Amino acid sequence: MRRSKSFAVSIITVCQLMALALWFSATAVLPQLRSEFNIGAVQSSLFTSSVLLGFVLGTVTSAVFGLADRIEPRRFWAVSAIIAATANILILFVPIDGVMVILLRLITGVCMAGIYPVGMKMVATWSRGDTGFLVGLLVGALTMGSALPHLFSVAVPLDWRLVIVAASASAYIAAIAVLFVHLGGTPGRSPRFDPRMVGKIWANKPLRHACYGYFGHMWELYAMWGWIGLFLYGAFSDRMVDNPGVWSALSTFAIVGVGAFGSLAGGYYADRIGRTTVTIAAMVVSGACALVVGAFADAPFALLIVICIIWGISVIADSAQFSSCVIELADPHQVGTALTLQNAIGFLIALVSIHLVPVIADWAGWWGAFAMLSIGPVLGTVAMVRLRMMPAASLLAGGRK
Structure with a gap:
């Protein structure tokens, strides 16, 4: 049982880390984007803030309609990661200094509401008096996932576009892997808004x-x-x-x-x-x-x-x-x-x-x-x-x- 719990929690945490790389994938390459496209301060800010706004919209929507209770959590998580990764990679096909790229970042943020809170819900099924530690573990995954694109930008330094691709590929892999995770019990109902x-x-x-x-x-x-x-x-x-x-x-x-x-x-x-x-x-x-x-x-x-x-x-x-x-x-x-x-x-x-x-x-x-x-x-x-x-x-x- 302990081995099964450790394995499941570890996989969920790694999947969270890999998918949450999408959050700051565009922010991590801002120096290159500002140099290549002469992006101003407002547009630069929107690369991060639009994801936050999307997360707010997604979280409130999910809470009002009880989506985390109506959809099986692993599937909800996987679909959210796939949509977010697709929106992220579509940045490569739109004008980087236009409105469409901000809309795509907004969609990525909306989907984060199906990843971060739902990941916590899945981890909570394994909680046995150690909820505080498990929540800290997931916040740690959010933190490391936010840092990961900066590492991508060093690992694939030839072009900022490869950083975007790496972040999306990471999320796609995580979306597949999370489907094979075993839960520790029946997820409790999420408190409604x-x-x-x-x-x-x-x-x-x-x-x-x-x-x-x-x-x-x-x-x-x-x-x-x-x-x-x-x-x-x-x-x-x-x-x-x-x-x-x-x-x-x-x-x-x-x-x-x-x-x-x-x-x-x-x-x-x-x-x-x-x-x-x-x-x-x-x-x-x-x-x-x-x-x-x-x-x-x-x-x-x-x-x-x-x-x-x-x-x-x-x-x-x-x-x-x-x-x-x-x-x-x-x-x-x-x-x-x-x-x-x-x-x-x-x-x-x-x-x-x-x-x-x-x-x-x-x-x-x-x-x-x-x-x-x-x-x-x-x-x-x-x-x-x-x-x-x-x-x-x-x-x-x-x-x-």
């Missing part, structure tokens, strides 16, 4: 502060993931390093990918020392990194990379804990609506920061752009400190605040 509950959820003060913490986290996370590669490309170019694209891609892969270990560590320690403790610590560190990293663009190479790696670990270490807080603080019949509401607003907030970064970078440089992101973890920390002081905090992690 009920708009009539929104007012009651928002009136729940502790729950509201858990959401505030998540919103601050999301202000920083995807903007950091989306733009750190271009920042490093500029830093390497300014140093007149040979092949700055290769070095920036490898560095970005390491910086984003190492966050997978931060996610696992965050889940492990949150269950033992408390959710607010972990989220506050992670946001203090990531906020400090955001505040100073731009000022170190001309610093010694080793120092710059160390700061970026610390940022990469801390920026994602708290991510899963905000959802855990919602699950523990919400009434059981409100959990689905609360999670959907938290994620939808959080991703919409991320759209704003993603588009602000290049605008502020053009005006005040990378220091100003990344320092702007520190606003999120500062406000998120305040929210989690206030939650920690509330009596309801005793409901978190078995009484461990």
Whole structure:
């Protein structure tokens, strides 16, 4: 049984990682695209933000219509991965600076709602008192999958188009492999979204502060993931390093990918020392990194990379804990609506920061752009400190605040 569980969870995790490479496949090659097609700041931002918007639309649609309950999860996952991979590869056949490429990225994002949450649903069938670790494992897969296209861009450096092909091929293989995964039991029904509950959820003060913490986290996370590669490309170019694209891609892969270990560590320690403790610590560190990293663009190479790696670990270490807080603080019949509401607003907030970064970078440089992101973890920390002081905090992690 243990061997069967380990094998199944491992395959689901690897499939998640391979399919989620689609999320940042176009973002990873932005330096090449901007150079070849003279793409502006707004269009560049849309390569990432359109996927986030699609994910919001897909998640809300799936929650309202209960798609994850009506369709067998492995088939739902596989079909979503195939459609997303096809939309991704079709980028090669449309004008890269046109509207159609953004629509294709939007479709990819919609399909992510059938991959990431449904993958968690499949892993949950194997949960035997280790849900926190398994959720951390899937968030780690999301993190490593987001980093994978940067590795593709080094492995197939001849043309950015090969990176797009590699990401789609990875998702196609995953779609086939996931069909052979055995589940650990009958998947539980997914909590539904009920708009009539929104007012009651928002009136729940502790729950509201858990959401505030998540919103601050999301202000920083995807903007950091989306733009750190271009920042490093500029830093390497300014140093007149040979092949700055290769070095920036490898560095970005390491910086984003190492966050997978931060996610696992965050889940492990949150269950033992408390959710607010972990989220506050992670946001203090990531906020400090955001505040100073731009000022170190001309610093010694080793120092710059160390700061970026610390940022990469801390920026994602708290991510899963905000959802855990919602699950523990919400009434059981409100959990689905609360999670959907938290994620939808959080991703919409991320759209704003993603588009602000290049605008502020053009005006005040990378220091100003990344320092702007520190606003999120500062406000998120305040929210989690206030939650920690509330009596309801005793409901978190078995009484461990």
